[in-house]
Amino acid sequence: MNDKIRIGIVGYGNLGKGARLAIVQNPDMELIAIFTRRNVDSIHVEDKQVKVLNIHMAEEYVDLIDVMLLCGGSAVDLPIQGPYFASMYNTVDSYDNHGNISEYFRDMDKASKLKGKTSTICIGWDPGLFSMNRILFESILPKGESYTFWGPGLSQGHSDAIRRVVGVKDGVQYTIPIKDALEAIRRGKTPQLTTGEKHIRKCYVVEEEGADKDKILKEIKSMPNYFLDYDTEVIFISEKELKENHSQMLHGGFVIRCGSTGREYDNNHLMEFSLKLDNNPEFTSSILLAYARATYKLNKEGHVGAKTVFDIPLKYLSNRTSVDLCKSLL
Amino acid sequence: MNDKIRIGIVGYGNLGKGARLAIVQNPDMELIAIFTRRNVDSIHVEDKQVKVLNIHMAEEYVDLIDVMLLCGGSAVDLPIQGPYFASMYNTVDSYDNHGNISEYFRDMDKASKLKGKTSTICIGWDPGLFSMNRILFESILPKGESYTFWGPGLSQGHSDAIRRVVGVKDGVQYTIPIKDALEAIRRGKTPQLTTGEKHIRKCYVVEEEGADKDKILKEIKSMPNYFLDYDTEVIFISEKELKENHSQMLHGGFVIRCGSTGREYDNNHLMEFSLKLDNNPEFTSSILLAYARATYKLNKEGHVGAKTVFDIPLKYLSNRTSVDLCKSLL
Ligand SMILES: NC(=O)c1ccc[n+]([C@@H]2O[C@H](COP(=O)([O-])OP(=O)(O)OC[C@H]3O[C@@H](n4cnc5c(N)ncnc54)[C@H](OP(=O)(O)O)[C@@H]3O)[C@@H](O)[C@H]2O)c1
Numbered sequence A, B: 001m002n003d004k005i006r007i008g009i010v011g012y013g014n015l016g017k018g019a020r021l022a023i024v025q026n027p028d029m030e031l032i033a034i035f036t037r038r039n040v041d042s043i044h045v046e047d048k049q050v051k052v053l054n055i056h057m058a059e060e061y062v063d064l065i066d067v068m069l070l071c072g073g074s075a076v077d078l079p080i081q082g083p084y085f086a087s088m089y090n091t092v093d094s095y096d097n098h099g100n101i102s103e104y105f106r107d108m109d110k111a112s113k114l115k116g117k118t119s120t121i122c123i124g125w126d127p128g129l130f131s132m133n134r135i136l137f138e139s140i141l142p143k144g145e146s147y148t149f150w151g152p153g154l155s156q157g158h159s160d161a162i163r164r165v166v167g168v169k170d171g172v173q174y175t176i177p178i179k180d181a182l183e184a185i186r187r188g189k190t191p192q193l194t195t196g197e198k199h200i201r202k203c204y205v206v207e208e209e210g211a212d213k214d215k216i217l218k219e220i221k222s223m224p225n226y227f228l229d230y231d232t233e234v235i236f237i238s239e240k241e242l243k244e245n246h247s248q249m250l251h252g253g254f255v256i257r258c259g260s261t262g263r264e265y266d267n268n269h270l271m272e273f274s275l276k277l278d279n280n281p282e283f284t285s286s287i288l289l290a291y292a293r294a295t296y297k298l299n300k301e302g303h304v305g306a307k308t309v310f311d312i313p314l315k316y317l318s319n320r321t322s323v324d325l326c327k328s329l330l
């Protein structure tokens, strides 16, 4: 008899690859199959035991997989793949399109309830761990100010934006918290700050041969939403240097709240949560797996429908017994 | 009609006083009464509206109070007051006797289920917020090492121990994390460390007139459990200096996990949670209130019995609606 939680992966990009590696770290889980839209022969997985299947095969596995990790992109893949899989499987995804979460929640809730499944959405570090700290901090210290800083880290969306500029061959963008802003808050200040007052943007760009560097620089710096309202630095480098020094997917960030209590609100308290990650998708998929365990247990107990990090008690994430949790971690 | 959560406070020490002040910060709550074992006339509360009652009056208030905050001490008060109140009221306490939590949980669970009440136990920052991060960190990165550092902060227990030494008139003890140990972990090291390898203990002592300072110093430094296994510093100061510089109840600490992922476990990730508190009991009682809100809601939904931070979804702590939570904090 097999007591392991049987995991499936949908979509084999960065997150999907990270999830495959993370499953090995969790002795109570096993990987059953990876589902992809691409030609299965084009996907190379080191471990020959792992099945790579076309996504259309997923309907055949409903009795063989306990939780499906949806590792597709938030913009285009998840709005379609999410409800489709949620109607057949317990699912976990890292949907991160902040503006559309309410609709996505509604769609996933409806789909998963059809067959009594549980769909845990918006899992990762932001949304995810950072959201948990935002709600926790604010609930404890109602009088105060919360701040989220991202980075230092490589931003996929901003790197993509750079690469779309005419004359740019390749490039990456780092989001970097402004130290002075961070330190002021740590000293108990509660300024009102825009995202641009909290972060600088540093771009490493490889230009096409003969491209006009000045023009590239101006175009990047004036890009609305992405760079215009930021202190943006553009550094031109060689293709070789980009490959060697900028191919790691570093990321991280901080959630901080400075709040006060007491008769005259004269006692200040600082709560801080921070991450420093060598590899963003590997870390994010490790979070997906902890929530896959939770999703599996919640569904066994009859908690169906869509869930977020706000809905799930922490004990569900752990592989330890309740008694052990009390003894070892409380 | 009154929609506020009606709060009672049992025990008017540091936590009880902090709780009274914190209720004012939470517009969805109101303080009904403070219950004490002492002569009610000996208790001075600024706000004349607040009832101060003998603890025996508590039985009369079962229909007038939604959640009782148990602010007694963990060693002697809570083992008795806990089950007594849990059998009449929804309760929240900050029981922190790590070694006896399982028994306390069992007693509170039994008592609260008798009348369909909910008792949330071990609330605070350690146990409490730190425990939440310990379970979260370990569940996400199974391969890694977690560390808890306490301080810089005033330790009540260790200060009491100093004051019991013959020749000591008064004194306080600060627990201080060892910077080098903290920094090594932040750089990705995962050493095995005892509590003594993570902290130093700094004592400020006022001696009785004519007392033998050398003897006091030796006695403190050789006290088993408390100081023997630590790098302990003893500084003699005047009574005036103690009053002026060491009467604030500063505290704080860190929970850190360094873990790794990837094919060769070559990607390191650092997760860190930290607190820097001007006033330990005021902050702790603010946590009690967020959990009072949760306890109230849980009980309304029929979740009875004893609960810890591992059992309670974060949404219950907040005063915001689910839709607002998704929009503003997720
Ligand atoms: N909440 C958080 O903290 C957090 C953190 C990180 C990421 N995320 C989110 O997670 C989502 C996925 O991120 P990701 O980095 O895994 O995205 P990605 O690498 O672009 O992968 C997305 C999808 O693209 C397809 N794909 C991957 N490589 C391909 C290739 N070579 N050719 C054609 N198609 C390919 C895959 O589907 P097929 O296998 O079906 O082709 C894959 O599922 C993003 O939307 C991101 O925003 C959230």
Ligand SMILES: NC(=O)c1ccc[n+]([C@@H]2O[C@H](COP(=O)([O-])OP(=O)(O)OC[C@H]3O[C@@H](n4cnc5c(N)ncnc54)[C@H](OP(=O)(O)O)[C@@H]3O)[C@@H](O)[C@H]2O)c1
Pocket: B010, B011, B012, B013, B014, B015, B016, B035, B036, B037, B038, B071, B072, B073, B074, B075, B077, B094, B095, B096, B122, B123, B124, B125, B126, B127, B128, B280, B281, B284
């Ligand atoms: N989990 C955490 O992170 C955390 C953090 C901080 C504290 N705690 C725990 O919370 C518990 C309470 O801490 P505390 O600082 O509030 O303790 P405290 O000030 O010693 O108060 C404990 C009790 O002593 C009685 N008392 C207070 N002042 C008195 C006085 N002048 N004369 C006689 N009796 C008096 C009060 O009961 P009556 O009014 O009935 O006399 C009060 O409920 C401790 O056990 C502590 O370990 C936990």
